[in-house]
Amino acid sequence: EDQVTQSPEALRLQEGESSSLNCSYTVSGLRGLFWYRQDPGKGPEFLFTLYSAGEEKEKERLKATLTKKESFLHITAPKPEDSATYLCAVQAYFGNEKLTFGTGTRLTIIP
């Protein structure tokens, strides 16, 4: 059974204080790992897809990296508007097109 574990559950940072969010996964053949951002009362917003170990993708202050067992979402010099819940999901090669999601990390950036 595919599993995704995100840590920490919640993280409070001062504005400008860089940090990383972790997504550990077990999957029977990784097709893709996805990062989403979710604001309160809204649907998840797609950020990145990573396909193979060693791959990195960047968007503004966010950088996602992937190893064979985990992914990190690095946040550099965050701003208050980066406050949100960040979700990680995996899709396996074998089986249907299902995404397995973690429970997310709730990030708060304090001005």
Next chain:
Amino acid sequence: DAGITQSPRHKVTETGTPVTLRCHQTENHRYMYWYRQDPGHGLRLIHYSYGVKDTDKGEVSDGYSVSRSKTEDFLLTLESATSSQTSVYFCAIDGTGYNEQFFGPGTRLTVL
């Protein structure tokens, strides 16, 4: 904006009543999904569709049924709502089934 709308956005109903949620897309994507999101569980797949009249079950499909008679619409029905189905329901779309999914704004359902 991924061109997805959900209706209603909020609904309060009573145990035992039927409820239908609608997802509408303007992107002509083949794949459509229904998820529920609950504290401590993350997003869980209920049902999905890979074409008109082609649907399959997800991991939490008991108590739910779906229909897709047109590419743009995917309906989720709770035949007899229970309090355990109180949740936020999200629809998602995907062009190929193997790419990123784009989510709608959600429907908050409360079953009393």
